[in-house]
Amino acid sequence: MREDFKNGPAIEVRNLRKEYIMGTERVVALKNVNLTINRGEICCIFGTSGSGKSTLLNQLAALEKPTRGGVKIGGVLISAMNENQLATFRQRHLGFVFQAYNLLSELTAVENVALPLVFRGMSKESRELEAKKMLIKVGLKDRFHHFPGQMSGGQQQRVGIARAFIARPEVVFADEPTGNLDSKTTKEVMAMIKDFARKFNQTIVLVSHDPEMTEYADRVITLIDGEIVSDVCKNHIDKTGDNIKNE
Amino acid sequence: MRFSDILRMCFENLKRRKGRTFLTVLGVFIGCVSIIVMVSIGVGMKESNDKTLAEMGDLTIIEVSSQGGKNINGKTVKLNDEALKTISAIPNVTAVMPKTSLDEFSIKMTAGINDRYKCEWATLVGVDLKAMQSMGYTVLDGKTPQDGGYTVVGGQFFAYAFTDSFMPEGRNQIDRWSNMSEDGKSENLPDPYFNPLNTPIMLHITKDAEDKNELTQELKIGAIVKEDYSKGYETSEGILMDIKDMKALIAKVKEIPVNNIEYSTFLVKTDHINSVQEVEKQIKELGYGTYSMESIRKSMEKSSRQIQMLLGGLGAISLFVAAIGITNTMIMSISERTKEIGIMKALGCYVKDIRLLFLMEAGSIGLIGGVVGCFVSILASIGTNLFSMGAFSPEGTFTLSMIKDALFGGKDITRLSVIPIELIVFGILFSVLVGLVSGYYPANKAVKITALEAIKSD
Numbered sequence A: 001m002r003e004d005f006k007n008g009p010a011i012e013v014r015n016l017r018k019e020y021i022m023g024t025e026r027v028v029a030l031k032n033v034n035l036t037i038n039r040g041e042i043c044c045i046f047g048t049s050g051s052g053k054s055t056l057l058n059q060l061a062a063l064e065k066p067t068r069g070g071v072k073i074g075g076v077l078i079s080a081m082n083e084n085q086l087a088t089f090r091q092r093h094l095g096f097v098f099q100a101y102n103l104l105s106e107l108t109a110v111e112n113v114a115l116p117l118v119f120r121g122m123s124k125e126s127r128e129l130e131a132k133k134m135l136i137k138v139g140l141k142d143r144f145h146h147f148p149g150q151m152s153g154g155q156q157q158r159v160g161i162a163r164a165f166i167a168r169p170e171v172v173f174a175d176e177p178t179g180n181l182d183s184k185t186t187k188e189v190m191a192m193i194k195d196f197a198r199k200f201n202q203t204i205v206l207v208s209h210d211p212e213m214t215e216y217a218d219r220v221i222t223l224i225d226g227e228i229v230s231d232v233c234k235n236h237i238d239k240t241g242d243n244i245k246n247e
Numbered sequence B: 001m002r003f004s005d006i007l008r009m010c011f012e013n014l015k016r017r018k019g020r021t022f023l024t025v026l027g028v029f030i031g032c033v034s035i036i037v038m039v040s041i042g043v044g045m046k047e048s049n050d051k052t053l054a055e056m057g058d059l060t061i062i063e064v065s066s067q068g069g070k071n072i073n074g075k076t077v078k079l080n081d082e083a084l085k086t087i088s089a090i091p092n093v094t095a096v097m098p099k100t101s102l103d104e105f106s107i108k109m110t111a112g113i114n115d116r117y118k119c120e121w122a123t124l125v126g127v128d129l130k131a132m133q134s135m136g137y138t139v140l141d142g143k144t145p146q147d148g149g150y151t152v153v154g155g156q157f158f159a160y161a162f163t164d165s166f167m168p169e170g171r172n173q174i175d176r177w178s179n180m181s182e183d184g185k186s187e188n189l190p191d192p193y194f195n196p197l198n199t200p201i202m203l204h205i206t207k208d209a210e211d212k213n214e215l216t217q218e219l220k221i222g223a224i225v226k227e228d229y230s231k232g233y234e235t236s237e238g239i240l241m242d243i244k245d246m247k248a249l250i251a252k253v254k255e256i257p258v259n260n261i262e263y264s265t266f267l268v269k270t271d272h273i274n275s276v277q278e279v280e281k282q283i284k285e286l287g288y289g290t291y292s293m294e295s296i297r298k299s300m301e302k303s304s305r306q307i308q309m310l311l312g313g314l315g316a317i318s319l320f321v322a323a324i325g326i327t328n329t330m331i332m333s334i335s336e337r338t339k340e341i342g343i344m345k346a347l348g349c350y351v352k353d354i355r356l357l358f359l360m361e362a363g364s365i366g367l368i369g370g371v372v373g374c375f376v377s378i379l380a381s382i383g384t385n386l387f388s389m390g391a392f393s394p395e396g397t398f399t400l401s402m403i404k405d406a407l408f409g410g411k412d413i414t415r416l417s418v419i420p421i422e423l424i425v426f427g428i429l430f431s432v433l434v435g436l437v438s439g440y441y442p443a444n445k446a447v448k449i450t451a452l453e454a455i456k457s458d
């Protein structure tokens, strides 16, 4: 484990509240969330539209500052970090898979996958070598120099996954990663994510409104109106994440 | 992020939006060209001003007169040997030359067999001939006489002051102006009636036209000096006599003792043009009147500086418009790239790298516009100068060396537009600066975009 990521569970959430002020109106998106996600867990945040899933994910990944409460990742209070510290933290420990793939349209598949390594200051040769290895792993070895516009949705999302995992992050966040894909591709993509996560003992936080997605998860957390109403553990992952036991 | 990666990204982005980049660069280019061309015309004006001034004479000379002025003690100031010492002691004064003249008398000169050649209004001054070298007189011919004895120094065009009394009116003079070229250079000067260096001159001094007691003195011209109006008209068509000889003459015609004779003016030489003002001020404080080219030089410099500022200002306006163009382009580009910036942040890009990226894009637009602008300005300047030098006129001849002259100038070349190397450096740096300043606000806008933008679906 890396130095600033050695303590505690993967994610710890305490008394988390998020309000949005809309003119004179106040929208409470998350009421009071307490949650601990263990290392190596594949965790699905499930709920109907508007239940606050995306809001929760955004707080967990420090994309937004919570109104109250705190989020720790790897024992580090990220909700108190400044922009600069967050950038370093994201480079080292976090990965993202987006619903709309979010590849940069002017960059080739290899360049897109290598992007997180660019920000770390890695040389062009070594980062593109890494990126090619990742693309081979996701089955795109003949799409290295294609631009996003020249690939199918499924292929783009595989590039997205390669990008999310290239820097071996401890936690990968995925908001509706298969929202734009058909069921066959969904299966492939989810299998891929699960495969990567298991291999390097990575923690995945998945957001979905689709009950089928809960199948891929070790644990399902259900949200209704900004509150956790159920927390079901299907596979027990122990604290160290070294072994995975079925129920 | 590595600097090379930021650089690559910056140029990829500029390349991606070719049309827009081109138009924005065009704006900077026009601004840069107009500033450089405008300022170069100002510099060209200054260059020709300086040449004009240099032709007017030595700019470090101050002429001092007594003018009946009074010193701080209320005494009338005198130009005597004591004053000579006081003024010589002023800092930055390198030499002082006393001058005497016989203004209130009628001075005639004759030369040749039977006094054939006559000069009715001769200019005669007494100066310290030994000080001539340190005063900056340029001897054109002969050797400066050192011990007087009525061996004198003639002005450059001394012999042209004479008329031929054997010839009828209208044809009795050598016209030294007729062959002169437009810019005042006398290339094919016609020969005068006689060679002053080997012709004895007879001096005739009388109180006025009716005076029968004429004083005559034979003079021998030992040397010829270059014309310099700052030192006096005598350097042109007059005579400079040693001051001791002159005093003796004055004593004779005025019938007063030699010791009572005052100097009529002092010529004060300073070590540098920049000292003139201060030295002049100090001499004025002593109660004397002064005259120098300084006031002319100052006013010429002032007006050329004003015109330079005006021209530069006109250029600056167009660069300002270009700056607005850059800002506009960058803001547009940033609002188009909101999502992209959000993604970059979510993937761990530092704020400072994003800021640098956008500043570099804006700076590059400035740099490209500046470099191309400077290049085109130099071509335009060469073209203008060649045109003014007559290279394109039907009778003019065009040679390659004219391009060199148009670019770097030369002794006898008047250029309309002068681009010193500093102006090029300034032009490029200023364009980059304009880019950076215009990019500052958009870059800060870009930095404020949050990683959350990556998640948002538009």
Ligand SMILES: Nc1ncnc2c1ncn2[C@@H]1O[C@H](COP(=O)(O)OP(=O)(O)OP(=O)(O)O)[C@@H](O)[C@H]1O
Pocket: A020, A021, A022, A027, A028, A029, A047, A048, A049, A050, A051, A052, A053, A054, A055, A056, A209
């Ligand atoms: N930026 C915002 N400003 C105001 N209200 C917001 C904002 N973001 C979310 N909300 C509100 O918070 C609540 C939760 O929204 P959120 O996006 O988390 O829902 P969700 O569970 O992700 O829904 P979906 O499945 O449709 O994506 C909603 O009522 C929404 O209107």
Ligand SMILES: [Mg+2]
Pocket: A053, A054, A055
């Ligand atoms: Mg959502």
